[in-house]
Amino acid sequence: MHAITNSGWIEVVTGSMFSGKTEELLRRLRRAEIAGQAVAVFKPAVDDRYGDATVGSHVGRQWEASVVESEDVWEIREGLDDQDIVAIDEANFFSTELLEVCQRLADDGRRVIVSGLDQTYRGEPFEPLPQLMAVAEYVDKLRAICAVCGEPATRNQRLVGGEPAHADDPTIVVGAEESYEARCRNCHILRRD
Numbered sequence: 001m002h003a004i005t006n007s008g009w010i011e012v013v014t015g016s017m018f019s020g021k022t023e024e025l026l027r028r029l030r031r032a033e034i035a036g037q038a039v040a041v042f043k044p045a046v047d048d049r050y051g052d053a054t055v056g057s058h059v060g061r062q063w064e065a066s067v068v069e070s071e072d073v074w075e076i077r078e079g080l081d082d083q084d085i086v087a088i089d090e091a092n093f094f095s096t097e098l099l100e101v102c103q104r105l106a107d108d109g110r111r112v113i114v115s116g117l118d119q120t121y122r123g124e125p126f127e128p129l130p131q132l133m134a135v136a137e138y139v140d141k142l143r144a145i146c147a148v149c150g151e152p153a154t155r156n157q158r159l160v161g162g163e164p165a166h167a168d169d170p171t172i173v174v175g176a177e178e179s180y181e182a183r184c185r186n187c188h189i190l191r192r193d
């Protein structure tokens with residue numbers, strides 16, 4: 001809680017795939033646990049990569065999480081007791097209503113940590129992250145390493161059969177190394193033919 005105002009706040013951890021968003025979220029949770037603070041962790045049901053009820057990083061670190069359907073975002077607030085910290089991973093899979101939920105949680109006096117992609121595979125803003133970044137007290141934008149040239153990567157290259165994905169493909173496709181690479185602006189390719 002902010003010492004003077006007694007209010008909660010919102011922290012956003014964002015960036016490309018493989019940039020370390022989940023590792024950073026788990027680092028903050030481990031520190032909170034050491035400080036004796038109670039945490040509640042949530043993830044969207046659509047992301048089943050690391051087993052049903054865990055938040056997992058690309059290098060295998062995990063934390064138990066409650067699974068919430070993307071359209072049931074208010075369940076996050078309804079199911080809470082007196083947890084000091086509410087963490088939400090893969091926020092890019094939730095609707096823009098997540099913005100209101102996070103605002104209410106912070107107004108309730110909680111520390112809210114939200115992690116998620118800021119860009120789709122097309123290189124466009126990935127809602128609701130832009131809205132969350134606008135209202136957050138703290139924003140950290142992380143960069144991965146471009147899989148082609150080794151420069152800092154801010155973009156997500158989707159690959160279909162090893163080839164760059166087309167702009168008409170669906171926005172939501174769950175996956176990891178088999179279908180995505182971190183790339184810089186220069187090396188990112190979007191097919192429009």
Ligand SMILES: Nc1ncnc2c1ncn2[C@@H]1O[C@H](COP(=O)(O)OP(=O)(O)O)[C@@H](O)[C@H]1O
Pocket residue numbers: 016017018019020021022023024056057058059143144145146147182
């Ligand atoms: N291109 C890459 N750039 C940086 N880290 C990578 C890359 N590919 C794999 N990694 C690994 O992924 C880890 C980050 O995983 P994770 O926290 O799950 O990322 P995110 O949640 O942002 O997708 C890094 O510490 C590194 O070990």
Ligand SMILES: Cc1cn([C@H]2C[C@H](O)[C@@H](COP(=O)(O)O)O2)c(=O)[nH]c1=O
Pocket residue numbers: 016017018021022047116117119120121122156171172173174175176180
């Ligand atoms: C770019 C992009 C990604 N996704 C999916 C792919 C993964 O399941 C998650 C991102 O996971 P990470 O922990 O950040 O590595 O999002 C998608 O559905 N659509 C996209 O455009």
Ligand SMILES: [Zn+2]
Pocket residue numbers: 146147148149150151183184185186187188
């Ligand atoms: Zn590059």
